[in-house]
Amino acid sequence: xxxxxxxxxxxxxxxxxxxxxxxxxxxxxxxxxxxxxxxxxxxxxxxxxxxxxxxxxxxxxxxxxxxxxxxxxxxxxxxxxxxxxxxxxxxxxxxxxxxxxxxxxxxxxxxxxxxxxxxxxxxxxxxxxxxxxxxxxxxxxxxxxxxxxxxxxxxxxxxxxxxxxxxxxxxxxxxxxxxxxxxxxxxxxxxxxxxxxxxxxxxxxxxxxxxxxxxxxxxxxxxxxxxxxxxxxxxxxxxxxxxxxxxxxxxxxxxxxxxxxxxxxxxxxxxxxxxxxxxxxxxxxxxxxxxxxxxxxxxxxxxxxxxxxxxx
Amino acid sequence: xxxxxxxxxxxxxxxxxxxxxxxxxxxxxxxxxxxxxxxxxxxxxxxxxxxxxxxxxxxxxxxxxxxxxxxxxxxxxxxxxxxxxxxxxxxxxxxxxxxxxxxxxxxxxxxxxxxxxxxxxxxxxxxxxxxxxxxxxxxxxxxxxxxxxxxxxxxxxxxxxxxxxxxxxxxxxxxxxxxxxxxxxxxxxxxxxxxxxxxxxxxxxxxxxxxxxxxxxxxxxxxxxxxxxxxxxxxxxxxxxxxxxxxxxxxxxxxxxxxxxxxxxxxxxxxxxxxxxxxxxxxxxxxxxxxxxxxxxxxxxxxxxxxxxxxxxxxxxx
Numbered sequence: 001x002x003x004x005x006x007x008x009x010x011x012x013x014x015x016x017x018x019x020x021x022x023x024x025x026x027x028x029x030x031x032x033x034x035x036x037x038x039x040x041x042x043x044x045x046x047x048x049x050x051x052x053x054x055x056x057x058x059x060x061x062x063x064x065x066x067x068x069x070x071x072x073x074x075x076x077x078x079x080x081x082x083x084x085x086x087x088x089x090x091x092x093x094x095x096x097x098x099x100x101x102x103x104x105x106x107x108x109x110x111x112x113x114x115x116x117x118x119x120x121x122x123x124x125x126x127x128x129x130x131x132x133x134x135x136x137x138x139x140x141x142x143x144x145x146x147x148x149x150x151x152x153x154x155x156x157x158x159x160x161x162x163x164x165x166x167x168x169x170x171x172x173x174x175x176x177x178x179x180x181x182x183x184x185x186x187x188x189x190x191x192x193x194x195x196x197x198x199x200x201x202x203x204x205x206x207x208x209x210x211x212x213x214x215x216x217x218x219x220x221x222x223x224x225x226x227x228x229x230x231x232x233x234x235x236x237x238x239x240x241x242x243x244x245x246x247x248x249x250x251x252x253x254x255x256x257x258x259x260x261x262x263x264x265x266x267x268x269x270x271x272x273x274x275x276x277x278x279x280x281x282x283x284x285x286x287x288x289x290x291x292x293x294x295x296x297x298x299x300x301x302x303x304x305x306x307x308x309x310x311x312x
Numbered sequence: 313x314x315x316x317x318x319x320x321x322x323x324x325x326x327x328x329x330x331x332x333x334x335x336x337x338x339x340x341x342x343x344x345x346x347x348x349x350x351x352x353x354x355x356x357x358x359x360x361x362x363x364x365x366x367x368x369x370x371x372x373x374x375x376x377x378x379x380x381x382x383x384x385x386x387x388x389x390x391x392x393x394x395x396x397x398x399x400x401x402x403x404x405x406x407x408x409x410x411x412x413x414x415x416x417x418x419x420x421x422x423x424x425x426x427x428x429x430x431x432x433x434x435x436x437x438x439x440x441x442x443x444x445x446x447x448x449x450x451x452x453x454x455x456x457x458x459x460x461x462x463x464x465x466x467x468x469x470x471x472x473x474x475x476x477x478x479x480x481x482x483x484x485x486x487x488x489x490x491x492x493x494x495x496x497x498x499x500x501x502x503x504x505x506x507x508x509x510x511x512x513x514x515x516x517x518x519x520x521x522x523x524x525x526x527x528x529x530x531x532x533x534x535x536x537x538x539x540x541x542x543x544x545x546x547x548x549x550x551x552x553x554x555x556x557x558x559x560x561x562x563x564x565x566x567x568x569x570x571x572x573x574x575x576x577x578x579x580x581x582x583x584x585x586x587x588x589x590x591x592x593x594x595x596x597x598x599x600x601x602x603x604x605x606x607x608x609x610x611x612x613x614x615x616x617x618x619x620x621x622x623x624x625x626x627x628x629x630x
Binding site (some may be wrong): 115181288309 | 316317318319320321322323324325326328329332343344345346355358361362363372394395396397398399400402403404405406407410412413414416419422423426427429430433434436437439441444445447448449450451452453463464466467471477479482483484486491492493494495496497499520521559562563564567579595596597598599600601603606608609614617618620621622623625626627628630
């Protein structure tokens with residue numbers, strides 16, 4: 001079944017590429033054997049439209065031209081489909097081949113190898129890229145593909161989204177601007193229509209299908225910084241500090257981040273650490289090896305966590 | 313293996329490739345296209361069924377004896393054999409990947425420069441198909457100087473000494489490691505043979521407190537690299553089971569911890585079942601969760617977390 005379709009797509013592509021004048025749907029139907037098997041006009045029309053879409057997804061530019069009788073003809077002009085000359089030296093080719101392996105998401109992984117195939121067909125040298133370095137982009141959440149296409153085509157979307165502490169997901173309408181993968185997780189930044197403001201969404205909190213919601217209504221800014229917003233939640237970019245007591249020889253990551261460390265006695269040190277979002281949860285992890293001295297609100301938050309765990 | 317669209321994509325490029333290289337070897341073509349020889353032969357069986365014109369009759373005359381590939385009518389197929397422009401997906405996939413890797417802290421400068429040059433040329437050649445790549449970006453986190461040291465150790469086949477932080481024990485240990493490879497999945501890791509545990513170990517670069525190249529040669533045993541597509545942590549079937557119940561504010565646990573099941577609870581929370589070789593390492597998680605979740609079983613681990621919290625409260629005079 002799959003072979004039959006590839007053969008049909010190949011025949012359609014070659015016909016469209018090798019003609020100098022637009023070829024009508026009728027001519028294509030008569031010329032391509034796979035279409036003879038389709039008896040009803042409706043099924044043929046549906047199949048033909050799908051086939052054209054598939055070829056366009058592969059990068060083929062297919063022009064639609066109306067002739068004097070009002071009949072549509074199709075052709076893939078060679079000047080519009082030719083890859084411009086590209087000359088990569090072996091070093092550049094090898095670097096690109098290494099980068100092409102990063103995708104684990106099926107659609108982009110296939111696209112990356114398809115791109116390399118086109119480049120190699122165009123004469124880019126093939127370099128055997130054995131490298132001790134293996135960067136991998138984690139397989140993104142199910143919503144990724146629909147959001148990538150909507151972002152590229154500037155189409156608004158609707159989806160169900162569960163905020164960090166929400167009991168239930170709620171519907172959101174978003175004009176998607178940019179997708180970014182940071183620390184192994186994918187985020188979407190865009191204009192939230194209901195809130196009338198820019199919002200960042202974590203893809204893993206989107207549930208169900210991503211639905212289409214028409215064209216953008218708000219202008220896309222020239223620069224969209226997803227990471228800045230996300231890093232703030234992750235506690236980075238803190239402007240104030242907290243004072244804690246830390247047991248000697250414990251809490252290395254706290255020590256690595258501390259702006260000041262003073263020994264107190266034989267067992268304890270006093271540390272000044274950046275106070276960003278999420279510090280309370282992090283400090284609670286160290287249990288009896290950390291005592292928060294200031295500020296008071298942080299002390300209260302940590303105590304609150306510890307009391308909840310002590311109650312069991 | 314590959315679906316009809318990917319096969320079509322490949323066959324279109326094959327037409328171009330083969331025309332320029334009469335008598336090409338099956339093995340070389342398969343390597344250049346990143347497919348098995350069997351897959352390539354599959355493509356070569358389809359190509360002679362493809363016509364080059366809507367008038368019919370002119371089929372691609374491509375054949376193979378299993379070792380070399382010949383094309384007998386290249387002259388008649390000028391327009392179908394030209395190199396094809398990149399699709400939006402293709403340009404996006406390559407450009408985003410090239411930028412992400414080029415920005416990896418610690419990458420050798422010659423590799424970075426080569427990637428940046430390739431990216432610029434590719435962007436120019438892709439034309440408007442490159443447009444979609446601007447909305448997609450990937451950042452690999454890495455400790456540049458640690459990365460560069462590990463990279464050098466691998467290239468020069470030298471052993472590494474490091475002081476490494478283990479969050480589960482909240483302790484630093486000194487180890488000697490024969491590095492095998494570096495990989496980045498969000499964070500960057502080095503996989504190597506740990507001489508302390510005489511076992512394969514994975515170290516996250518941002519947990520390396522100190523690192524030095526040793527003069528001893530690196531001599532890791534020959535081991536199959538781990539398959540990263542299944543995730544970093546792959547619990548074994550006989551690891552002890554841990555059950556954690558979280559409220560809505562603790563749902564993130566299911567995103568960060570590989571688990572066997574995560575069942576919805578009526579309050580919007582989750583009941584998560586996971587397996588780990590070392591349940592004690594989850595004590596930190598229990599303390600962090602506070603009122604957002606608790607360990608249900610094993611009872612020993614739940615008791616551990618409770619005791620730690622009581623002890624910690626004593627530090628505040630409670």
